[in-house]
Amino acid sequence: MSDPSAPIGVFDSGVGGLTVLRALRRALPSASFLYLGDTARLPYGTKSAATVTRYSEQCAAALIERGIGCLVVACNTASAFALSALERRYADIPVIGVIEPGAAAAVAASASQRIAVIGTEATVAGGAYQAAIRRLNARAEVSTRACSLFVALAEEGWTEGPLAEAVARRYLGGLFEGEAAPDTLVLGCTHFPALETAIRAVLPPGVRLVDSAATTAAAVERRLGADSGRGGGAVRWLATDGAARFARVGSLFLGEPLAAGEVEIVDL
Amino acid sequence: MSDPSAPIGVFDSGVGGLTVLRALRRALPSASFLYLGDTARLPYGTKSAATVTRYSEQCAAALIERGIGCLVVACNTASAFALSALERRYADIPVIGVIEPGAAAAVAASASQRIAVIGTEATVAGGAYQAAIRRLNARAEVSTRACSLFVALAEEGWTEGPLAEAVARRYLGGLFEGEAAPDTLVLGCTHFPALETAIRAVLPPGVRLVDSAATTAAAVERRLGADSGRGGGAVRWLATDGAARFARVGSLFLGEPLAAGEVEIVDL
Numbered sequence: 001m002s003d004p005s006a007p008i009g010v011f012d013s014g015v016g017g018l019t020v021l022r023a024l025r026r027a028l029p030s031a032s033f034l035y036l037g038d039t040a041r042l043p044y045g046t047k048s049a050a051t052v053t054r055y056s057e058q059c060a061a062a063l064i065e066r067g068i069g070c071l072v073v074a075c076n077t078a079s080a081f082a083l084s085a086l087e088r089r090y091a092d093i094p095v096i097g098v099i100e101p102g103a104a105a106a107v108a109a110s111a112s113q114r115i116a117v118i119g120t121e122a123t124v125a126g127g128a129y130q131a132a133i134r135r136l137n138a139r140a141e142v143s144t145r146a147c148s149l150f151v152a153l154a155e156e157g158w159t160e161g162p163l164a165e166a167v168a169r170r171y172l173g174g175l176f177e178g179e180a181a182p183d184t185l186v187l188g189c190t191h192f193p194a195l196e197t198a199i200r201a202v203l204p205p206g207v208r209l210v211d212s213a214a215t216t217a218a219a220v221e222r223r224l225g226a227d228s229g230r231g232g233g234a235v236r237w238l239a240t241d242g243a244a245r246f247a248r249v250g251s252l253f254l255g256e257p258l259a260a261g262e263v264e265i266v267d268l
Numbered sequence: 269m270s271d272p273s274a275p276i277g278v279f280d281s282g283v284g285g286l287t288v289l290r291a292l293r294r295a296l297p298s299a300s301f302l303y304l305g306d307t308a309r310l311p312y313g314t315k316s317a318a319t320v321t322r323y324s325e326q327c328a329a330a331l332i333e334r335g336i337g338c339l340v341v342a343c344n345t346a347s348a349f350a351l352s353a354l355e356r357r358y359a360d361i362p363v364i365g366v367i368e369p370g371a372a373a374a375v376a377a378s379a380s381q382r383i384a385v386i387g388t389e390a391t392v393a394g395g396a397y398q399a400a401i402r403r404l405n406a407r408a409e410v411s412t413r414a415c416s417l418f419v420a421l422a423e424e425g426w427t428e429g430p431l432a433e434a435v436a437r438r439y440l441g442g443l444f445e446g447e448a449a450p451d452t453l454v455l456g457c458t459h460f461p462a463l464e465t466a467i468r469a470v471l472p473p474g475v476r477l478v479d480s481a482a483t484t485a486a487a488v489e490r491r492l493g494a495d496s497g498r499g500g501g502a503v504r505w506l507a508t509d510g511a512a513r514f515a516r517v518g519s520l521f522l523g524e525p526l527a528a529g530e531v532e533i534v535d536l
Contacts, residue, residue, distance in 0.1 A: 040319050041309055051308050051509050121513070152420035163438060166431050241319045245389070 005231050006069030007032040008220070011059040014042035015155070015246060016190035017074030018253035020098065021235070023217035024072065028224070032231025034068055037250070038268065040241035043151060044077040045120025045189070052122065056082035057089070058268040062238070064090060072220060073097040076119050076188050076212065080128035094223050101219035102186050102212035103132035109208040110184035113140040116175050119188030121146040129188050143182060147171045147192070154194040155249050164198035176204050184208045194253060237263045273499050274337030275300040276488070279327040282310035283423070283514060284458035285342030286521035288366065289503070291485035292340065296492070300499025302336055305518070306536065308509035311419060312345040313388025313457070320390065324350035325357070326536040330506070332358060340488060341365040344387050344456050344480065348396035362491050369487035370454050370480035371400035377476040378452035381408040384443050387456030389414040397456050411450060415439045415460070422462040423517050432466035444472050452476045462521060505531045 008028070010021050014037045021035050038044075038059050044052045056078040060071055070093055073079045073086065079097030087095045106115045117129040124146040133140050149167050158164055176182065185207055187193055193211045200209065239246040243263035251258045276296070278289050282305045289303050306312075306327055312320045324346040328339055338361055341347045341354065347365030355363045374383045385397040392414040401408050417435050426432055444450065453475055455461055461479045468477065507514040511531035519526045 040315060042314075046310075046510065046513060047308060048510050149417070149420045149424055149426070152417045156417055158417070158438075163431075163434050166434060170426075170431060242314065242316050245314060 003069050005032070006067055007034040007231055007236070008070045008072060009034045009036070009063030009066070009068030010072040010074045011036040011038065011056075011063060011078070012075040012190060013037070013044040013055075013078065014039050015250040015253050016151070018250050019190050019193045019213040020072065020074035020216050022254055023213040024220060025235070027217040027221045030231065030233050032233060033235045034063055034066055034238065035235060036063055036238040036266070037240070037246055039239045039246055043120065044075060045122045045148070045151065047077075047122060049081045049126065052077055053082040053085055056086065060086050060090065062266060062268055068093070070094045070220070070224060071096070072216065074190055074216070076123045076190060077126075080123050080126040096216065096220050096223060098190065098212040098216045099128050099132050099188075101215040102188060102210055103129055103136060105210045105215040106184050106186045107133060107136045107140060109210055110140075110182075112183045113137055114180060114182040115140055115142050115184045115186065116182040117142060117144045117186040117188045118147045118150075118171070118192065119144070120151065121148055123188055129186060141180070141182075143175060145171055145175055147189070150195055151189065151191045154191040154252070157252050159194045160197050164195060165201050168195065168198045169202045172199070172202055176207060182207070184210060186210045187212060191253070238266050239263050240266060240268055271337050273300070274335055275302040275499050275504070276338045276340060277302045277304070277331030277334070277336030278340045278342045279304040279306065279324075279331060279346070280343040280458060281305070281312035281323075281346065282307050283518040283521050284419070286518050287458050287461045287481040288340065288342035288484050290522055291481040292488060293503070295485040295489045298499065298501050300501060301503045302331055302334055302506065303503060304331055304506040304534070305508070305514055307507045307514055311388070312343060313390045313416070313419065315345075315390060317349045317394065320345055321350040321353055324354065328354050328358065330534060330536055336361070338362045338488070338492060339364070340484065342458055342484070344391045344458060345394075348391050348394040364484065364488050364491060366458065366480040366484045367396050367400050367456075369483040370456060370478055371397055372404060373478045373483040374452050374454045375401060375404045375408060377478055378408070378450075380451045381405055382448060382450040383408055383410050383452045383454065384450040385410060385412045385454040385456045386415045386439070386460065387412070388419065389416055391456055397454060409448070409450075411443060413439055413443055415457070418463055419457065419459045422459040422520070425520050427462045428465050432463060433469050436463065436466045437470045440467070440470055444475060450475070452478060454478045455480060459521070506534050507531050508534060508536055
């Protein structure tokens with residue numbers, strides 16, 4: 001990163017990436033950030049690879065225009081489909097997605113190398129986690145499940161209690177049964193850390209949870225090293241639609257209040 | 269409608285409008301249809317009025333280009349925000365939304381004129397049902413609730429059983445308590461008829477359900493009269509993304525199989 005005071009650009013299809021931003025701010029408290037939520041076109045998780053790649057390129061271009069020094073793709077679906085295209089196009093700055101860090105953390109955490117990955121339909125069908133884990137350990141056994149309803153639950157703020165646990169049980173019930181059950185679960189969607197308590201409640205004891213938000217923040221910190229954290233700590237908020245909803249739902253993911261007046265609407 | 273063999277154009281943000289198409293085909297078995305699901309940009313229900321209007325105009329233009337003789341806006345959010353703009357722009361053909369028919373059916377069904385309306389965040393916040401009901405009866409009492417998770421439940425196919433009922437109870441529980449409880453519930457989102465069994469299970473006995481799909485089909489039938497139903501009964505399917513998902517999830521709403529190969533992808 002040539003200019004250490006340049007902001008770190010972070011984008012997601014909406015508010016889920018705020019779990020990554022939250023982890024990034026904790027890891028790099030002096031860095032400044034520019035966050036873009038493509039709320040006019042969310043969710044990416046049910047869309048095709050070609051569409052997600054086009055949208056991701058438009059998000060990245062909007063952040064690059066505004067002078068970022070590092071790009072974080074804080075969306076699993078965008079990371080799965082568009083990361084290599086973005087790395088090629090913006091080869092002069094670090095471009096970091098959420099999948100490689102999550103895959104590496106899972107391989108490091110799992111004793112049995114039987115790893116389960118949950119995500120959106122598109123992330124799971126795209127197979128990027130499976131491929132990233134097998135690049136690190138060709139003998140790892142990866143099972144996956146799409147958990148689309150977790151996104152809606154998290155956005156509704158229904159993150160704990162019997163209903164969230166019933167949904168978690170329905171998705172995860174069969175996945176951890178039997179002798180060959182996985183010992184590690186990757187939360188392969190940036191919305192899912194919000195549901196961590198409900199997910200833990202239905203998992204057998206001892207299963208390790210890998211949260212791609214925390215692992216991505218650690219990867220950015222490693223990558224930037226001494227170049228990070230001289231931007232002053234400010235965050236600038238951009239969204240492509242609905243400042244009020246972005247602020248209201250976003251504050252659930254960010255873990256602190258966010259005012260609609262702080263959110264600038266941009267047209268991609 | 270100048271040419272009775274011209275197809276009836278129907279659009280929605282995705283697959284929910286297929287409940288309206290299903291009702292239309294039942295009402296007008298000899299009409300032909302052109303259905304467009306704007307799956308690249310769904311859902312509309314969490315987006316702003318300006319964005320939904322722009323997207324709706326693009327959907328309508330794509331159908332008009334393909335020679336439709338009548339336009340059905342099979343999406344509550346698009347009907348709430350964009351119907352009058354579409355009526356002005358396409359004044360030479362019938363343009364019919366889902367809100368007026370649902371409001372009229374609710375006023376006709378309710379003995380107490382206390383009516384509850386459930387829909388997406390945008391539909392409820394926009395107030396179009398409230399306004400449409402009050403235009404018909406200024407003294408009607410309208411209560412509303414946004415039920416965002418119903419959309420995800422319906423798309424997941426989890427439409428019945430304890431989980432769907434738990435979600436319905438959480439949304440609707442308080443709405444029908446007390447002496448001044450509504451006696452009629454409008455399903456103000458085209459996804460919601462799929463959840464009818466679970467919704468009925470948590471309502472007090474005697475509450476009338478108004479399904480905007482059936483009421484809209486009846487309104488189209490009345491409007492077209494003798495001009496309807498000479499197109500031969502065929503349906504042409506258009507979507508803006510993801511033919512495989514459109515076909516798979518869409519068949520749940522349509523109530524019959526739909527093959528991905530039949531779905532043409534268009535770029536708006």
